[in-house]
Amino acid sequence: MKKIEIGQKIGHLTILKDNGDKTYLCKCDCGDFVNIKRQYLLQRVPLNKTCGCRFESLYGMKFNKLKAIKYDKKKDYKLYWIFKCDCGKFVSLEGNRVKRGNKISCGCAVTNKKHGLSGTPLYKKWATMKRRCKDKKRKNYYGKEITYDIRWEKFENFYDDMGVSFYKHINEYGIVDTTLDRIDVSKNYCKDNCRWATRREQCNNKGNNHYYMNKSLADWSRIINIDYDTVMRRIKRGWSEQRALGLTPNRKLIKIVLNVAKDLGDKEKVKTLEELLR
Secondary structure, three states: OOOOOOEEEOOOEEEEEEEEEEEEEEEEOOEEEEEEEHHHHHHOOOOOOOOOOOOOOOOEEEOOOOEEEEEEEEEEEEEEEEEEOOOOOOOEHHHHHHHHHHOOOOHHHHHHHOOOOOOHHHHHHHHHHHHHHHOOOOOOOOOOOOOOOOOHHHHHHHHHHHHHHHHHHHHOOOOOOOEEEEEEOOOOOOOOEEEEEHHHHHHHHOOOOOOEEEEEEHHHHHHHHHHHHHHHHHHHHHHHHHHOOOOOHHHHHHHHHHHHHHHHHHOOOHHHHHHHOO
16 A cells, blocks of 8 residues: 655645544645545545645746746635746735736836826726627627727727717716717727717617617616616517516506496597507
């Protein structure tokens, strides 16, 4: 039978103590202590055994301006490493964020930005537009090959084309009711085909719009004071426009009113009520 030695390193686990019940007290490279069954330690897979964390050694790896020097700590189930930036500064950062490119430096790279508008409402609108066009899951954009003007790959050009009108629209309608809208929904994002619109205007300009009695559902939602998102969820379930808006007539109540109208001899009301029951 294979023997397990105290101090032995198996994957990312260091054996500290034999508990005497076929389990061992181990210390994981992430810093946590855990009791592990002997059977798990002797299994061939997984090779990089851990306490249950997703520990991955980044030692020596370089991502953008950051090079991993040593493992630091585990905090809120996230693994932090000490990185050395090209500028010479050492900083503790979450490993996965650095790997994904969310962090490219210790913070020094921020000072090299040209426009200094990252994080502003206009910048977020621009970033959302780009993400929407590149997301393969969005059939109404990526599936229809909807993209944006090559000039708008740079935020500075987007700012030159849409910045003034954006702040003008915000002053009139507010940031919440300011959306980037394509005038012709079959064409791409560009200066000539884009405008800043209210949410209601954008809803009325969708290619998959629904109408009831010559009014869009967005207009009906405003008229009868019902949440537009609720109406659209009902439509997706297969409800009719009338039922989704809550305008389906109560047939039982109509029949009662109809009988009363007949007794009163109100021919006009009888005719209207009979039409509702058809």
